[in-house]
Amino acid sequence: MSFVDTFKYNSGFGNEHCSEAIVGALPKDQNTPQVCPFNLYAEQLSGTAFTAPRAQNQKTWLYRIRPSVSHLPFQPYSTKSKILATFTSDNTVITPNQLRWSPFELNTQESVSFVDGLYTIAGAGDASLKSGVAFHVYMANCSMTDSAYQNSDGDFLFVPQEGTIVIQSELGFLTVAPNEIAVIPRGIRFSISLPEGLSRGYVLEVFNGHFELPELGPIGANGLAHPRHFLYPTAAFEEKNTAFKIYNKFLGQMFVAEQNHSPFNVVAWHGNYSPYKYDLSKFNTDPSLFTVLTCKSNTPGTAVADFVIFPPRWAVQENTFRPPYFHRNCMSEFMGLIKGEYEAKKDGFLPGGASLHNCMTPHGPDAKTTEEAMKANLKPVKVANETMAFMFESCYIVSVTKWAFNDCQKLQNDYHKAWIEIPSKFANKSA
Known part of the structure; x- marks a missing residue:
């Protein structure tokens, strides 16, 4: 089954983007208004410290129907995933040998969404110290429904190998096919749908810092990946009042909270802290x-x-x-x-x-x-x-x-x- 990408995108790596699903939903000046247009709630999502230098500062303002804090308390969730965010001699195998794995098998015997389909291969460091990396694979055969995933430990870089994934995030949609990549920064809630039924791929997770374009230096202005080819979502909200689950990967453990509305209720946003995709x-x-x-x-x-x-x-x-x-x-x-x-x-x-x-x-x-x-x-x-x-x-x-x-x-x-x-x-x- 082929899937046609019909979503609209902003372009330009690291740019300050503005997007509104309803004309006039974005406030007109820099100050947070006492009452936002359409009675929306203003919420800031910060990917760096408030006082980080301007060139490194990453943040996005969200204008949403209900704030993200409106949920019941998180409870431990017993996931089928095998994920780590702290790597010690007690929970890993230490070996200097060359290692190679045959293709990881997709589970076709039971329904597995991304929530339960993530497996850590290797890593180093500790997410609680915001220092280290993790290398994962994901294997899923069904879409997430009425649920969202939040990674509190770091940034995810997705590399689909088999099957297109559609990422619905708080800031809008990304369609990511094999030979494309997508980055979901820390804390942004998202849901993954599988229009082709099965999906397998790789995930690079960084616990400290964020991804950026490498310096070009002597090779000149036009080499490697060009900023204009990085695509960012446009605002796309859903006003959906139904039981919803928020899954939170927090220090390598999974938690779940319930709420009575969709978290994808951002009507407008502006900033430079957002998911994005790139065609390799x-x-x-x-x-x-x-x-x-x-x-x-x-x-x-x-x-x-x-x-x-x-x-x-x-x-x-x-x-x-x-x-x-x-x-x-x-x-x-x-x-x-x-x-x-x-x-x-x-x-x-x-x-x-x-x-x-x-x-x-x-x-x-x-x-x-x-x-x-x-x-x-x-x-x-x-x-x-x-x-x-x-x-x-x-x-x-x-x-x-x-x-x-x-x-x-x-x-x-x-x-x-x-x-x-x-x-x-x-x-x-x-x-």
């Missing part, structure tokens, strides 16, 4: 830079997390080994495949699966790819045709959840064999 096919690949979005750390040039893609591109270098070279990295690298065949791993790395090469864990092209690359005729060639691989890269040393290491039964125990047959070709010409 619009990325302008530089020969050595593949970063779409970055979440900076306090160390210049080092990221809490980078979202990196390896899209179709031309390889034209001369006198070189063209596949990704063998290396050990102070950063941790989690990779997934949306579609196609990754050029450095011809076998075993499949769409819907994943790999993890942790801090200083050696990795590189497999034996077959290495041998072919050393014999290749170095003419210009299009690589990664019909392929989209990606990486979540982080400065943190991550540990692996027990679900990912044991319970999901998708970990490939023979992954090390990808390199074990690489022969010695040493020729000592001085002998």
Whole structure:
């Protein structure tokens, strides 16, 4: 089943956007009025401290039918998800080995929405300290109904691999298909519908900071992802007075609260703290830079997390080994495949699966790819045709959840064999 995206969007990364579903719903000046137009309630959503520098300050004013505080108390919710927001030696597996997973299976035996379909693969840090990252996969087969999800722990970056998702947020709708991404900042309530019935994908979560575009520097003004290609929702409210559930991921635990109206009742909004989407096919690949979005750390040039893609591109270098070279990295690298065949791993790395090469864990092209690359005729060639691989890269040393290491039964125990047959070709010409 195909799904046609009929929603309207604002464009421009990080811009201050204004949107109203009813003309005149936005107040005309900066001050919060005593009585808002149409008797709406004003509510500010702050993604940074009030006193953050202007260039980093993120906030949005919402003008809504009822404020978000109008709900019953949150109660613990027993979710089927396996999620973590604090990573310790007690609740994870610590290993320096190269790890790879076969495609994660979609559950078709029972109804599973996004609320119960999120599973943590690996991560580091502690959401309570607003420091760290988590790498997740999601697998769902039904839409959320009369419910919303709120992540209090960090920002979500969605990478659908199979099945379009429609995200209804407090600020409006986003339709996100495979080969697109979406970011839902911390605290924004959203619901996920599945117009195609099944959906699987990956989620990068950052506990500190927010995603931004990387600096361009010497590569010039027009490389990588262009700000105008990032799309933001337009206001779309529903005046729905019925039983509604708000699910809250709070320090890795799930809670639920009930209320008698829809949380998607924002008639107008303005600000720069909002969900957004991006089409990966619009990325302008530089020969050595593949970063779409970055979440900076306090160390210049080092990221809490980078979202990196390896899209179709031309390889034209001369006198070189063209596949990704063998290396050990102070950063941790989690990779997934949306579609196609990754050029450095011809076998075993499949769409819907994943790999993890942790801090200083050696990795590189497999034996077959290495041998072919050393014999290749170095003419210009299009690589990664019909392929989209990606990486979540982080400065943190991550540990692996027990679900990912044991319970999901998708970990490939023979992954090390990808390199074990690489022969010695040493020729000592001085002998």
